[in-house]
Amino acid sequence: MTQAELRLCSLLLRENFGEIVEKVGNSLLRTGPRPLRLLVGDTGLLPDQVKKALCVLLQHGLARYEPQPRGAVEYEARGERVLRILRYPRYIYTAKTLYGDPGELLVEELLLHGHLPMSSAVARVADRLTETMEGKGKRRHSCDEEEEGEHKAKRQKQEGGSSEPPPDDGIYWQVNLERFHQHFRDQALVSAVASRMDQTSSEVVRTMLRMSEVTTASGASHTQPLSSNEIFRSLPAGYNISKAVLDQYLALLADDPLEFVGKSGDSGGGTYTVNLHKALVSLATATLESIVEERFGSRCARIFRLLLRKKHLEQKQVEDFAMIPAKEAKDMLYRMLSENLVALQEIPKTPDHAPSRTFYLYTVNVMAAARMLLHRCYKSVANLMERRHHEMRENKRLLEKSQRVEAILASMQATGAEAAQLHEVEEMITGPERQQLENLKRNVNKMDASENQVDETIFMLEAFIESTMKRP
Amino acid sequence: LGMAGRGRGRGRGQMTFNVEAVGIGKGDALPPPTLQPSPLFPALERRAVPLPGGEECEYMLALKQELRRAMRGLPYFVKPGAPRRDIERYSDKYQLSSPVDNAIDWNPDWRRLPRELKIRVRRLRKGRTAALVPKQRVALDKEEALKKLESLEKKEEEVTSEEEEEKEEEEEGKEEEEEEYDEEEHEEETDYVLSYFDNGESFGPDSDDNGDEAVY
Numbered sequence: 001m002t003q004a005e006l007r008l009c010s011l012l013l014r015e016n017f018g019e020i021v022e023k024v025g026n027s028l029l030r031t032g033p034r035p036l037r038l039l040v041g042d043t044g045l046l047p048d049q050v051k052k053a054l055c056v057l058l059q060h061g062l063a064r065y066e067p068q069p070r071g072a073v074e075y076e077a078r079g080e081r082v083l084r085i086l087r088y089p090r091y092i093y094t095a096k097t098l099y100g101d102p103g104e105l106l107v108e109e110l111l112l113h114g115h116l117p118m119s120s121a122v123a124r125v126a127d128r129l130t131e132t133m134e135g136k137g138k139r140r141h142s143c144d145e146e147e148e149g150e151h152k153a154k155r156q157k158q159e160g161g162s163s164e165p166p167p168d169d170g171i172y173w174q175v176n177l178e179r180f181h182q183h184f185r186d187q188a189l190v191s192a193v194a195s196r197m198d199q200t201s202s203e204v205v206r207t208m209l210r211m212s213e214v215t216t217a218s219g220a221s222h223t224q225p226l227s228s229n230e231i232f233r234s235l236p237a238g239y240n241i242s243k244a245v246l247d248q249y250l251a252l253l254a255d256d257p258l259e260f261v262g263k264s265g266d267s268g269g270g271t272y273t274v275n276l277h278k279a280l281v282s283l284a285t286a287t288l289e290s291i292v293e294e295r296f297g298s299r300c301a302r303i304f305r306l307l308l309r310k311k312h313l314e315q316k317q318v319e320d321f322a323m324i325p326a327k328e329a330k331d332m333l334y335r336m337l338s339e340n341l342v343a344l345q346e347i348p349k350t351p352d353h354a355p356s357r358t359f360y361l362y363t364v365n366v367m368a369a370a371r372m373l374l375h376r377c378y379k380s381v382a383n384l385m386e387r388r389h390h391e392m393r394e395n396k397r398l399l400e401k402s403q404r405v406e407a408i409l410a411s412m413q414a415t416g417a418e419a420a421q422l423h424e425v426e427e428m429i430t431g432p433e434r435q436q437l438e439n440l441k442r443n444v445n446k447m448d449a450s451e452n453q454v455d456e457t458i459f460m461l462e463a464f465i466e467s468t469m470k471r472p
Numbered sequence: 473l474g475m476a477g478r479g480r481g482r483g484r485g486q487m488t489f490n491v492e493a494v495g496i497g498k499g500d501a502l503p504p505p506t507l508q509p510s511p512l513f514p515a516l517e518r519r520a521v522p523l524p525g526g527e528e529c530e531y532m533l534a535l536k537q538e539l540r541r542a543m544r545g546l547p548y549f550v551k552p553g554a555p556r557r558d559i560e561r562y563s564d565k566y567q568l569s570s571p572v573d574n575a576i577d578w579n580p581d582w583r584r585l586p587r588e589l590k591i592r593v594r595r596l597r598k599g600r601t602a603a604l605v606p607k608q609r610v611a612l613d614k615e616e617a618l619k620k621l622e623s624l625e626k627k628e629e630e631v632t633s634e635e636e637e638e639k640e641e642e643e644e645g646k647e648e649e650e651e652e653y654d655e656e657e658h659e660e661e662t663d664y665v666l667s668y669f670d671n672g673e674s675f676g677p678d679s680d681d682n683g684d685e686a687v688y
Binding site: 016019049051054065067073090096111170297445449450453 | 588
């Protein structure tokens with residue numbers, strides 16, 4: 001892992017599991033898989049502390065272990081999985097949109113505890129639901145939770161139990177992050193089609209993706225071919241477009257230069273696939289373009305897009321095609337070059353590679369640029385987290401005071417104090433202090449929201465890089 | 473022979489490639505050389521686009537903060553030992569550090585974890601005397617307990633022999649490498665078993681097996 005990723009992993013572990021787990025995780029991530037003995041020596045922690053930390057990491061799937069010959073056990077951290085902690089809110093929110101409150105709570109419980117037996121997870125969710133429902137006493141029967149089955153992975157243990165095992169002893173459930181990632185990708189695709197074309201087109205694509213959920217291998221570059229007839233039958237109930245209109249939409253989608261949808265044959269009224277890889281490339285490229293636009297301005301973005309389309313251009317050509325004066329164009333190209341968004345490619349005209357007889361072409365290496373920006377994203381999130389911690393530390397005293405006052409107010413209200421008395425207690429926090437607290441809250445919220453936002457970009461870039469790496 | 477780099481101004485920056493092709497014309501001033509590291513916070517030329525906001529973002533923000541709060545309260549958040557107090561107090565030596573056991577506060581499925589990660593639970597004094605699981609470790613436990621009792625009874629005379637006994641324990645602890653390490657060796661610097669100590673907060677015949685230990 002890069003330094004940026006390591007730093008981010010460190011912060012995530014510390015924030016969610018404390019410094020001891022952070023130290024152990026760090027040691028594993030930086031130095032590689034090792035046995036318990038070495039970890040104790042390396043971290044300088046007490047053996048019991050290291051053991052505890054390892055149990056936590058294993059419980060949450062952030063590390064794994066492997067028995068070695070001669071009875072030793074080697075532990076290995078899973079850095080990529082640690083980075084996913086950033087995405088927990090998105091997983092939970094998505095579960096909510098798809099499956100409502102029970103789904104949301106189930107995913108939340110599973111993420112908080114790493115893995116749970118179904119009986120235990122269901123019990124917890126039921127408790128929480130009854131709490132919120134305040135006496136309606138609705139208990140979700142465990143059958144309902146099985147709808148979520150397709151979104152969860154199962155791990156089974158075959159050993160016999162002790163004298164009184166619960167009915168599902170040894171069977172644990174955890175959240176299937178990959179499946180959620182698939183969903184996010186599909187969401188991004190559909191949303192892109194909606195912006196580029198219209199609502200109906202996006203519904204067509206959504207239908208195609210839904211039909212392909214189980215038939216598409218993970219990492220496949222495109223879905224299995226679907227015939228126009230099949231698609232027509234599978235459209236959602238509310239959509240009353242005629243078959244002919246659907247065919248027109250499909251043709252339009254297939255003709256679009258972005259190539260999200262491709263035509264693969266003529267049987268069944270025309271067969272179509274969704275080009276998953278191409279779509280990811282388009283989405284990632286759009287992300288890159290957007291970043292260039294925001295960081296360097298529209299003219300730079302124009303040059304960038306030009307280079308993406310034309311692949312290789314000489315200095316002069318860039319000036320001409322982009323219709324930007326030479327001096328400005330030069331300046332912009334150098335800036336992007338220094339940021340590694342753009343690269344120079346040498347094409348010698350003569351075998352002796354004489355500089356005066358060599359073409360120097362500007363080009364954009366999308367993979368390299370994506371990697372570079374992804375690296376930057378990790379850094380950004382780490383910076384945001386550090387700053388957030390700093391703000392909290394700086395205001396620690398005031399925060400503690402505020403909490404105490406809240407506690408006093410709460411207990412006073414419970415014992416039925418008068419408004420005047422309550423007011424007096426509230427006044428313990430002065431005006432300027434109140435202002436300070438508000439500022440703090442606003443800043444912390446901003447940073448948290450930004451972290452969520454950057455993670456969206458991280459997802460996009462990671463999905464693209466992964467898809468590209470998987471191609472033969 | 474006679475390659476590029478010639479005839480383009482003496483003493484000026486001579487590059488290995490044809491700078492004209494890249495766009496630096498003849499006589500153009502090159503930017504001044506950089507003599508110091510770039511500033512820590514470079515000037516922000518354009519402001520970032522404001523955060524999207526909206527219901528989805530608000531909800532995810534609330535979720536994030538709620539999760540953070542929840543995580544801190546769960547047993548998976550491993551807290552370091554008791555914080556050091558500002559002044560070292562005499563009674564600190566006799567306080568049991570929290571958690572009472574260094575054991576795990578939740579019940580993992582030990583069938584899925586390596587055995588070596590299991591932390592031996594320190595039994596309370598009442599539990600110690602009871603005959604329990606016939607494991608090697610518990611036997612060691614009782615042995616130590618008996619040794620401690622002995623040493624306490626002879627405390628006035630036997631300073632050196634106590635030290636010897638402690639050394640013995642340490643050796644035993646080291647021999648069984650795969651065993652959990654002995655908490656007590658590390659925790660206490662006194663001759664007294666910590667859990668035997670009553671700092672006087674609870675009155676009454678709370679007394680230990682050892683009658684002649686003073687209760688403060």
